Amino acid sequence: MKKVTEAILRKDTTIAKVQFDREWFYSIKDMQDYLNEDLSAVEALTLPMMIDGEQQYVRCATWEDIERALVKEPLQDFRGSVSKKKMPGRGRK
Numbered sequence: 806m807k808k809v810t811e812a813i814l815r816k817d818t819t820i821a822k823v824q825f826d827r828e829w830f831y832s833i834k835d836m837q838d839y840l841n842e843d844l845s846a847v848e849a850l851t852l853p854m855m856i857d858g859e860q861q862y863v864r865c866a867t868w869e870d871i872e873r874a875l876v877k878e879p880l881q882d883f884r885g886s887v888s889k890k891k892m893p894g895r896g897r898k
Contacts, residue, residue: 809840811868821863823854830865840875847874 814820814831820839821832830852837844849864856863 814868821854821856821865823852823865825852828867830867831871833864833866836866836871840871842875844871844874847871 811829815822815829817839820835823830830850832854833844833847833849844866847866848870849866851862852865853860854863854865855861
């Protein structure tokens with residue numbers, strides 16, 4: 806994943822964003838493309854944004870919500886891959 810800060814996101818013109826109630830909200834779709842990550846687990850809300858001079862309602866989230874979804878539990882991907890080895894001589898008789 807890219808090294809990203811909220812300051813970088815605010816300057817990037819390829820990401821649709823809107824300030825609402827003193828917080829910046831970023832388009833989930835644009836952030837998925839920018840980070841090349843699946844953000845379907847991010848808590849999002851729909852806000853109006855001006856995109857190409859037209860008002861559209863877009864699913865968006867704060868940078869904190871996006872970061873929270875990107876942080877994975879250590880070894881999360883390996884949880885199911887550990888197999889239990891049967892010990893010889895420990896079965897039924």
